[in-house]
Structure formats: structure tokens, C-alpha cells
Amino acid sequence: MNGVYMKSIREEFGKVLSSLGAKYSDLVVLDADCGSHTKSKVFSQKYPERFFNIGISEQDLVGIAAGLAVCGKIPIVSCYSMFLMRAWEQIRNTIGRANINVKFVVTHAGASPHADGSSHQCFEDLSIMRVIPNMTVIVPADSKSMTLLLEEAICLNGPVYMRLGRDDVYDVYDGDVHIKIGKANTVVDGSDVSIIASGVLVYEALTASQMLRRDGISASVIDLHTIKPIDVNAIVNEARRTGALVTAEEHSVIGGLGSSVAEVVVSSYPVPMEIVGVRDRFGESSLSYRELLLKLGLTASSIYNAARRVLLRRR
Amino acid sequence: MFQPKAIIEESLLNNLKSIASRIRENVVKMISEAGSGHLGASLSIVDILVVLYFLKIKHDPRNPLWSERDRVILSKGHAAPALYAVLAECGYFPTSLLNSLRRIDGFLQGHPEAYIPGIDMVSGSLGQGLSIANGMALSFRLSGKSCRVYVIMGDGELNEGQVWEAALTASHLMLDNITVIVDRNGFQQEGSTEDVKKLEPLGEKWRAFGWHVVEIDGHDLNQIVAALNEAELTKGCPTVIIAHTIKGFQPR
Numbered sequence: 001m002n003g004v005y006m007k008s009i010r011e012e013f014g015k016v017l018s019s020l021g022a023k024y025s026d027l028v029v030l031d032a033d034c035g036s037h038t039k040s041k042v043f044s045q046k047y048p049e050r051f052f053n054i055g056i057s058e059q060d061l062v063g064i065a066a067g068l069a070v071c072g073k074i075p076i077v078s079c080y081s082m083f084l085m086r087a088w089e090q091i092r093n094t095i096g097r098a099n100i101n102v103k104f105v106v107t108h109a110g111a112s113p114h115a116d117g118s119s120h121q122c123f124e125d126l127s128i129m130r131v132i133p134n135m136t137v138i139v140p141a142d143s144k145s146m147t148l149l150l151e152e153a154i155c156l157n158g159p160v161y162m163r164l165g166r167d168d169v170y171d172v173y174d175g176d177v178h179i180k181i182g183k184a185n186t187v188v189d190g191s192d193v194s195i196i197a198s199g200v201l202v203y204e205a206l207t208a209s210q211m212l213r214r215d216g217i218s219a220s221v222i223d224l225h226t227i228k229p230i231d232v233n234a235i236v237n238e239a240r241r242t243g244a245l246v247t248a249e250e251h252s253v254i255g256g257l258g259s260s261v262a263e264v265v266v267s268s269y270p271v272p273m274e275i276v277g278v279r280d281r282f283g284e285s286s287l288s289y290r291e292l293l294l295k296l297g298l299t300a301s302s303i304y305n306a307a308r309r310v311l312l313r314r315r
Numbered sequence: 316m317f318q319p320k321a322i323i324e325e326s327l328l329n330n331l332k333s334i335a336s337r338i339r340e341n342v343v344k345m346i347s348e349a350g351s352g353h354l355g356a357s358l359s360i361v362d363i364l365v366v367l368y369f370l371k372i373k374h375d376p377r378n379p380l381w382s383e384r385d386r387v388i389l390s391k392g393h394a395a396p397a398l399y400a401v402l403a404e405c406g407y408f409p410t411s412l413l414n415s416l417r418r419i420d421g422f423l424q425g426h427p428e429a430y431i432p433g434i435d436m437v438s439g440s441l442g443q444g445l446s447i448a449n450g451m452a453l454s455f456r457l458s459g460k461s462c463r464v465y466v467i468m469g470d471g472e473l474n475e476g477q478v479w480e481a482a483l484t485a486s487h488l489m490l491d492n493i494t495v496i497v498d499r500n501g502f503q504q505e506g507s508t509e510d511v512k513k514l515e516p517l518g519e520k521w522r523a524f525g526w527h528v529v530e531i532d533g534h535d536l537n538q539i540v541a542a543l544n545e546a547e548l549t550k551g552c553p554t555v556i557i558a559h560t561i562k563g564f565q566p567r
Contacts, residue, residue, distance in 0.1 A: 028457070052453065055487075057480035060446040064484070067450020067464075070436065072382075073457070075450075090477075093440040094447065098429035 006168040010107045012143035013164060014039030016150055017076065021047045024154055028068055030054055032061050032079040037166075038107045040078035058083050062090040065102040074101060074154060080113070081106035081163055082122040088129075095159045096132040103153050105162045109139075110199070110250030111283055112165035114292045121283030121292075127255025129161040130228040136160045136181060137227040139249075139257070141202035142172040145225060148179045156181060163199070165250070167289045170203040172223065182226045184234035190220035193307045194238035194245050198224050198257050200293075201248040201276070207300035212307055219307060230260050232268065239269040244310045246274045248303050250293075253277035272313035274306035323370070323537055331536055332566075334404060335365045339565060341400040341413055349417040352425070355563035357397035359500040359533070360467060363558055364401045366539040367465060376406040379432040385462050386435040386451050390444025391469035391498060392426040399423050399431075407433035442475025444468060445495060449481055452490040463547065466495045471503025474512050479524065485553040486525030493553040494546040495526075498533065500562040521555045533558025534566070 021027050021043055031053045035041030044051035054061045058079060065075040077084070084091075084106050095102050106125070113120040130137045136158060140146035146164060153160040172187060179185060187202065188209050197205040202223045209219040222238060224231065224247075239245060245265065247258040258275030265273055278296050286292040293299050323331070338361050346352035368374070372385040389398050396416060403410040408422070408431070415421035423431065426439030436447050448464040455462045472478065485493050499517070501508055508514050518528045527549045531538040539558070546554035 049457070052488075054484060055480075057477075057484070059443075059477040060449070060480035060484055063443050063446020063477070063481065064450035064453065066436070067447040067452070068454045069450070070447075071451050071454035071458070073454050089440060090443055090446075094437060094443055098437040 005171045007143040008168045009143050009146055009164045010039040014042030016147045017043045018046045026074045028073045029076045030061055030065055032056055032058050034079055038078045058087040059090050062087040066094045066100050069101045077104045081109040081125050082120050085125055092132050096134050099134040099158055101157055103160045107164045108166040109163045111292045112167045112289055114286045114289045117285040118282035123252045123278040126227055126251050134158055138162045138225055139198040140225050141223050142169055144173045144177055145179050152181050169200050172202050182229045184231040185223040187223050188221040190218040192218045192242055193311055194220045194242045196222045196224050196261055197248040199250050201250055204300045205248055205303055208303035211304045227257055227260050232264050235261055235264045236269045239265055239271045243271045244314045246306045246310055248276040250298055251277055253279055272310050274310045276302050276306050322541055331365055331369055334369060335361050338400045342396045345396045345413050345416045348414050352396055353393040357394045358563050359560040360394050360498050361397050362534045363496055363539055364397055366536055368401050368405055370540055371543050386464045388436045388444040388448055388466045389427055389438055390466050391472055392438030395427050402433040441472040442477040445478055445481035448493050449484050452492045455492055463492045468497050470497055470499045470508050473514055482524045489551050490553050491550050495555040497557045498560055499557050500560045502562050518557055525552055527552050527554040530557045533560035534564055
């Protein structure tokens with residue numbers, strides 16, 4: 001755990017994309033007229049012939065990606081998470097049904113477009129993307145894991161949905177990191193309670209584990225960056241070891257990481273569980289990202305409280 | 316309306332007509348055996364499909380994934396029986412499989428699926444084919460390939476907003492390797508296209524979107540091939556062929 005440095009994950013995404021462009025000559029980047037915000041435009045400076053701003057037309061964008069992919073290209077579709085969702089049916093009916101090799105790397109997910117308000121704050125995407133057969137769904141915790149997961153996603157043959165935020169995020173990983181799609185990472189070992197988190201909530205979970213330690217509670221922190229296919233073994237292992245689970249995500253409590261973990265827990269190893277997430281509501285404007293995360297209950301203190309609650313429920 | 320001279324040689328023309336007649340027969344059989352399916356919308360595109368597959372496009376039924384082939388997207392996926400019958404006639408799969416349409420464990424699904432040899436793209440949800448064609452056409456441009464992409468759309472399908480997003484993209488990117496054929500049979504599910512959501516003047520709409528427009532009788536094989544040839548010779552913009560057809564067409 002590094003925890004000191006913050007990086008803009010979308011800036012890193014733009015840089016990484018450009019460097020991957022040299023290695024993968026079939027990589028093409030598709031933009032919905034927001035490349036200077038998603039940072040995919042950085043790619044266009046190096047590879048203008050492989051960058052297409054399709055305009056503000058996400059449904060067309062998804063179809064174009066499908067056409068490019070079936071003819072051998074590897075399209076990276078870059079836009080805001082919220083506005084890709086208007087093309088859900090295109091993703092389901094073309095990309096999903098035909099298992100087409102398109103990588104959706106969306107930014108401005110969750111509460112991160114804090115000032116823009118509820119129209120831009122997407123807390124529903126994981127739910128509706130993971131329900132599509134063939135789709136891999138990834139939520140990286142920081143820039144380093146995003147870099148590794150992005151290259152893995154490019155090498156994987158099939159559709160991938162990767163979700164990034166708009167704002168600077170704390171580094172969770174440093175040094176040599178091994179990260180694999182579909183394999184949860186134990187960031188902190190603990191024996192009393194397991195916190196399973198994704199995205200920016202992994203860092204919050206680390207803070208919560210420190211708060212719990214002051215109470216004499218040993219909490220493990222698991223970075224479940226791949227929501228689908230879900231790492232069943234890692235979840236069952238935590239349920240068996242600690243018998244108390246907390247999930248934390250920057251997404252609705254309906255259908256996201258918490259639901260995914262619960263589906264595994266109830267069918268494999270039932271233990272008490274608390275789900276930290278957005279409680280079936282829309283977001284709202286705020287002057288800072290932090291302020292909105294606090295209001296929505298998406299910070300370390302919410303995770304800490306959930307851990308205390310789940311421990312009371314443990315038999 | 317576009318009136319070309321007879322350009323298909325007499326014996327070939329008769330041959331194509333007898334293929335089309337066999338396809339119609341198979342389509343009627345398939346749909347009646349399945350007990351459901353879009354008969355009218357399938358029959359209106361038979362002549363167009365026959366000209367494409369037996370005269371115009373570059374393809375190899377023994378090698379369905381040949382990378383240099385032209386691509387055909389049946390954007391009006393509900394006309395799948397017609398396409399299936401044509402693909403079987405070409406030899407992509409045995410005609411004995413035609414009666415598997417819409418059956419459990421059947422080879423032929425109600426709408427086109429990617430695993431079926433000769434199907435270049437899944438469809439079934441309207442309005443998506445042209446966007447996919449845009450991507451294919453871009454990929455051919457990037458790779459320096461001379462392949463063309465043909466999209467068959469319904470006229471009712473033009474209600475979908477995505478069609479017009481895609482039409483803007485194709486003309487903006489000057490994708491002259493795309494030909495759209497609109498099956499202008501005049502009817503959608505609940506009535507005439509003009510009663511449900513007025514399309515006319517349709518040619519003017521496409522022209523305003525930057526397309527080259529050709530209007531033909533979609534059951535006249537000579538007109539179909541002449542329009543497809545004209546589309547291929549048109550450079551700098553994509554071409555749409557508005558093919559006036561009759562829903563459920565059966566020649567006398």
C-alpha cells in the first residue's frame with residue numbers, strides 16, 4: 001500500500017493507451033466527442049489514423065466498434081460511463097450476442113463527475129453490464145492496476161467493460177504487483193472481518209482497516225477488481241476464514257459488487273454480510289468529489305461502521 | 316425512377332429468376348413449418364438477395380470467413396428466412412437444415428446469429444446494421460482492402476434514430492465502400508410507413524445527409540444490378556438504393 005500519492009486515473013489511461021498503441025498495431029480508439037475529457041485524445045496525437053471521434057452518438061459508436069472488431073481491429077471505446085449506457089441494447093444485442101472483441105473503457109464513473117450532478121453520475125452500469133453474457137467487467141482501484149488490467153483486457157479475446165473515475169485516485173499498489181483479470185487481490189491480510197471492495201473504495205477500505213485495527217479488529221482488504229467473471233474461490237475463502245463480510249463500491253447497492261458477492265455467498269457459504277454502496281438514489285452536485293462521497297456514504301467511516309455491524313451479526 | 320437497359324444476359328436472367336423462385340418456395344415452406352416468422356418482409360427482399368449473392372458480391376461459400384469477401388448485413392433481421400434460404404442455395408449449409416428454423420436446438424434461429432456460416436453479423440434489433448457497416452468499412456480503409464459492405468434495411472427500420480446517426484457518420488467519413496439497400500415495401504408492423512411515421516420525401520432525406528441516392532424497382536433484376544454497379548462506381552460518398560418492393564411479393 002502506498003496511500004500517499006494521488007494520480008488522475010484518466011490521465012494515466014491516456015498515456016498507457018498511447019504506449020500500448022505501439023505494441024498493438026490493430027488497436028484503434030473510438031471517441032464520442034469527449035476525448036479531451038476521457039484523455040483518449042492523447043492517443044490521437046501519436047496515432048491520428050487510428051483514432052476516430054465519431055461524434056455525440058454512442059449507439060453508432062458501439063456498432064462501429066463491432067464492425068471494426070469483426071474485421072480484425074481491437075477497438076477501445078472511450079466515453080463517459082453514463083452515456084455509454086444509452087447504447088446498452090446495442091452492446092447486449094451485437095457485442096454480447098456475437099461475443100465481439102470490443103473494449104469499453106469508460107471514465108467519469110460513479111460520483112466522480114461530482115459538480116455535474118445526477119445526470120452524469122452513473123451508479124447503475126456494473127449491474128446492467130455484468131448481466132450481459134460474455135461480458136467481462138473490471139473496476140481498477142488505482143492507476144497501476146488499471147495499467148496492468150488494461151493490457152490484459154486487450155489480450156483477452158472478448159468484450160470487456162472497464163470503469164474508471166474522473167478524479168485523482170490514491171495509489172493502492174506500488175512496487176511489483178501481480179494482477180490478473182478474474183483473480184481477487186488480497187491487499188491486507190486480516191482474520192476478524194473481510195472487506196471486499198472495488199475501485200476507489202479499495203483505498204477507503206484500507207483506511208477503514210486501520211480504523212478497525214485501533215479497535216483491536218483485524219480486517220482483511222480484498223481488491224475485487226473483476227466483478228465478472230467473479231473470483232468465487234477468493235470470496236468463499238474469506239467467508240470461511242472470517243465469517244463476516246463487508247463489500248464496498250461506488251455503485252448502487254442493487255446489482256453491483258455487493259450483489260455479485262452476495263450471489264456467491266448465499267449459494268456457496270452463507271455468512272452475515274453488509275453492503276456499502278449507493279442506497280437506491282441518484283447523485284447530486286457538489287463542489288468536491290470527497291464531499292459527495294461522504295454524503296453518499298462511500299468513505300472509510302461507512303465501511304468501518306458496516307464492519308462493526310456485521311461483527312455483531314456474526315454467530 | 317432509374318431505367319437501365321437490360322444488362323443481364325437472357326439465360327443468366329432466367330437462371331436468376333428460377334433461383335429466386337426456388338428461394339421463395341423455401342421461405343414459404345420454412346415459415347409455415349415453423350408456424351411463425353415474417354413472410355411478407357422476407358419475400359420482398361428475395362430478388363435483391365439473389366442479385367447480391369449470385370451475381371454481385373465477392374464471396375466463397377466453401378470459405379465463409381475468407382477475409383477478402385464483401386460483407387452483407389441484414390439489418391432487418393426479421394427477414395432472416397430469405398437470407399437463410401439464399402445461403403443454403405449458395406452452399407453455406409445444406410438445404411435440409413432450413414426446416415430447423417425457430418425449433419429448439421435448431422440450427423437456424425429466428426433472427427441471424429453469428430455462428431451460422433455466411434452470416435457476417437448478428438441482427439434482430441432494428442437500426443443497428445449501418446453503424447456496424449461503418450466500422451467494417453473503416454477497417455477495410457485502414458487495412459487497404461477493396462471489400463464492400465452491403466446493408467439491407469427495412470423502411471420501417473428508418474424510424475430508428477441510430478440509422479440517422481450512422482448515416483451522418485458514413486457520409487462524414489466518405490465511406491463509399493458502403494451500399495445501403497432500403498427495402499421500401501411501404502409497410503411496418505402496425506400499418507403503412509406513411510401512417511405510422513412519415514418517411515417521404517425519403518430520397519431527399521438521404522441526399523440531405525450526404526448520400527448518393529438511386530431509386531429502383533426492387534423486383535427488377537436488371538435495375539438491381541445496375542444500381543449496385545452505380546453504387547460501386549460512386550466515389551466520395553456512400554450510396555443508398557431505395558428499392559421499391561411489394562411486401563409478400565410473388566411474381567406471376
